[in-house]
Amino acid sequence: MATIVRVTASEEIYQTLRAEILSLRFKPGEEMNLQLLSSQLQVSRSPVRDALMRLSSDNLVDIFPQKGTRVSLINLRQVEEERFLRKSLEESAVKKFIYQAREEHYERMERTISEQAESMKQNDFVSFLEADDLFHSIIFEGIGMTRIWKIIKAQGGNHHRIRLLSFYEKNVLANIIDQHKEMVEALRYKQMDSILRLEDKHLSKLLQETESMFQRYPGYFKQESVQTGLQARIVNL
Structure with missing residues (x-):
């Protein structure tokens, strides 16, 4: 039953x-x-x-x-903590996934990339982010650790919101799609050095985008006079 x-x-x-x-x-x-x-x-x-x-x-x-x-305003210190959590866990996961993944996993990843391309055409940022998350969740599913992905999602609200904001920046969506295509190729051909390099680049891209987002949406952020791990100086306490 x-x-x-x-x-x-x-x-x-x-x-x-x-x-x-x-x-x-x-x-x-x-x-x-x-x-x-x-x-x-x-x-x-x-x-x-x-x-x-x-x-x-x-x-x-x-x-x-x-x-x-x-x-809550977006707290950049918490964004960095959440990004660090995800990056650490996903880099560990991908080291297992590269040897355990099957062709069906790559095909599903490629379908999410197609979904992202369609969402980009429609300027549907929410759907684009949903497909983005699905792409990465396949890595954890493929090694039998979906609970770890759920923890990342549950603890990643600030990081999630700043990712969505970043989609308004020029060329960000197209760059994500290109990086995902490169990641699938590196995984499929068991290129460990390449996938780790791509993971680092992909999960660290917000470091370069945060300054612009803070300037564009200052009212969305908790203002602190600190140098955060995102390399964005926030002034006016």
């Missing part, structure tokens, strides 16, 4: 609001009014409040007692 998975109202609301934040439909710094959300979602305030508490634990919303709740 198949197992029936029951999704609670709080879980469903959490997933809905998280998706809205990660897609930037809820902008960094935007107010999230408890009463308004309850009305729009046609539920009581309790499951919405529970969902917001979970989003706060994800560093995606800030809750100010007696003042309200807002979508």
